[in-house]
Amino acid sequence: MIEVTDIHKTFTVRTRTGRLRRRRTTVRAVDGISFTVAPGEFVGYLGPNGAGKSTTIKMLTGILSPGSGTVRVAGLDPSRRRTALARRIGVVFGQRTTLWWDLPLRDSLTLIRHLYRVEAGAHRRRLAELTELLDLGPFLSTPVRQLSLGQRMRGDLAAALLHDPPILVLDEPTIGLDVVSKATVRGFLERVNTERGTTILLTTHDLGDIERLCRRVMIIDHGRLAYDGDLDRLRAAVAADRVLVVDLERPAPPVRLAGVVVERVEGPRQWLRVPREMNAAAVVAALADRYPIADIALREPGIEEVVTRLYRDGGRVTA
Amino acid sequence: MADALRLYALLIWTWIRAAAQFPVSMVLLGLASAAVAALDMVGIMLLFAHTPRIAGFTAPEVLFLYGTSAMSFVVADVLLGGTERLGEHVRQGTLDTMLVRPVSPLIQIATEDFSPRRMAKLLPPVVVLAFVLPRLPADWTAGRVVMVPVMLVSGTVIFAALWVLTASVQFVVIDVHAATKSVTYGGAFLTQYPMSLYARDFVRGMTFTIPLAFVNWQPALYVLDRPDPLGLPAALRFAAPAVAVALCAVAALAWRAGLRHYRSTGS
Known part of the structure; x- marks a missing residue:
């Protein structure tokens, strides 16, 4: 559905350095990205601000033309066939x-x-169908300026899907929404993807969107793809530590266990960081041997943590 | 092309229907616009209260110039005036949302927020032309009769091309909104008076660079059977349609170049 081969995009930015003098600097917004998205996929596209997400989206939709490389969306070259593409994409x-x-x-x-x-x-x-799915009924007759952000976003989703496009591209659709609106939007997107088979590309800062919806994640940083693969493997590849939450029977000083770091103590509850390479079961057993334990829970690392780590290390991960 | 016009009409109609939901407000705003638009005409009348001629032209002749200029300008403004807000659309990123729709952004910008009260500005020129045409001291040969609609259409096309041309500049320099107004609104004002009122070099500039002289001045010289005060060739009197077509071509090229140059905003 979407085929991107080695695209680049640079911008020249002029900054004022004196009264009349200006310096030109070249910014590489997108610096050699390739990927393909198959029909029916739901792909999350992540990256910090300024990483090149929006620039990629603009090249996919034909708003900008790539400096070099090729883009094919629904079989069309977006910048040359922008209007034809517009009918097949939301x-x-x-x-x-x-x-x-x-x-x-x-x-x-x-x-x-x-x-x-x-x-x-x-x-x-x-x-009628979209009105029901997105619950637009109560505000169909309200001027758009009077809608709440959540209502407006539902309206925007309806507008993007009225012509029933096989591809939907979303640029931060849940930004600023409250929990309930987010859930509505996510539930709707999931249905569109599974029931209509719409291919969806979603950029977001909200990792909750990704965890809930996307089987596949692409991470862009400094104009390059840092990761492209499924979510679980990303977690494993970045090897973020797991956290063991232990409730002791009574408040105690931080527990001591080789390889495990106590991150926080709050009364009888302690948070232990367990490195990925350690066997969690062995840690629990060792702990139970030495301390009286009331309850125990193992938390997988949140995707926030995985991504922060990826950004921080600046490393590339191959899936 | 026919498709584009149909769509254009459809979009305008949707906006008119939206405005018609508040009929009182629509009518009052329309009347206010018409009154403001009539002020230029009142200015001309006041001048003639003090002098029988302006730059050698009598009141009916100047009102003829006013009527044709205002008519052309208002029609162009109704059709394409929305394009003057292009810079705003670029800055706010709303142009991006237009670019992902299967319709030329020119049509979308021109129809955006279309308000029927713009059409109320047609009232003063229509009234003036209806009044002044039968009173014009002209020898109405068939050629002169035909020239009147021809000049109105070419004048409209010239102004329309100027709207597009000045909008295209805003792809590159976003904040020139005010400067470009001097070409469009300024041009509309200048052409309400006989060009012989202005300095010679200025008139030459308006003939050969920004071709405002062809909106109504040159064809009017033919209709009124006047010699050109600048002594320019008489053939120029019939050049308005050709000038209009040429300016359209230039505007189309500029628009395409502007769209290619467009870099969108940061988010």
Whole structure:
């Protein structure tokens, strides 16, 4: 569905250094990225700010043309066939709406219907379906400017999917949303992916999105792909430590166990960092031997930790 | 092309319907716009209260210039005036959302936020032309009669091309919004008066660089059967349609170049 081969994009940035003098610096926003996304995949695209995520998205949607390399989305070259591609792709920008501020949501969606030339009957069916899935009913007649962020995002999702595109590209769709709205959006995306087989590429800072939705993750840093593979292997490859939470029967000084570091003590509860290479069962057994234990829990590292580690090490991981 | 026009009309219609949900506000705003637009005409009338001629032209003749210029400008403004906000769309990143839709961003920007009150500005030029055309001291040969609609259409096309041209500049220099207004609105104001009012070099500039002289001045010289105060060749009087087409080509090229140059925003 999406094929990207060795794309590069550089920007020239002019900075003022004096009254009239300006210095030109070249920034490599994307520096040699290749990947393919198969039909029906749900791929998470992660990276710190300024890593080149949005630039990649813009090249995939035809807003920007790559400096070198080739891009094929739905069999088309996005920058040359931008309008043709627009019919086969849905795009959601979390930071800005594609709806019209002053129009009621329903009118915005009617405009979208005209822009995409969706036939009236098909539009009615699709709108009814999306209205139900996204629960748009209560605010279809409200002007977009009066919608809450969560409602607006649901409206934007409907707008991006009205023409039933086989590919959906989302740029930070859950940014700024509360927990409930996030859950609605995630649940909806999951259904779109599994029920309609829509290929989805999602960029986000919210690792919860990734853990919930994506089987495959791509991580970009400094314009290059630092990781491309499934989530579990990423965890293993980065070898983030696990944390053992132990409830002792009574408050005690930090436990002592070879190879294990106590991170926090709060009354009878202690947090122990267990390195990936150590056998957790052996640690628990050794602990139970020496201390009276009331309860015990083993926490897998959150993806936050995995990613921070990856960014910090600046290392590349091959899956 | 026909498809684009159909879509354009459809988008405008959607906006009009949206505005019509507040009919009182729509009518009042329309009347206010028409009143403001009529101020230029009032200015001309006031001048003629003190003098019988401006730069050698009588009141009906100047009102004819006003009517044709204002008519062309307002129609172009209604059709493409939205493009003056291109810089804003670039800055706010809303241009990106237009670029991912299967429709030319030019159509989208032109129709964005279309308000029917823009059309109310047609009222003063229509009234003035209806009043002044029968009173014009012109020898109405068939050629002169045909020239009036021809000049209105070419004038509209010239202004429309200027809108697109000045918008294209905003792809590159985002903050020139105010400067580009001097070309469009300034041009509309300049062409309301006989060009013989201005300095010779200035008029030459408006003939051969920004071709505002072809909006109404040169064709009007033919309709009114006047010699060119600058002594330019009489053939120029019939050049307006050719100039309009050429300017359109330039505007189209500039628009494409601007779109290619577009670099989007950071997020």
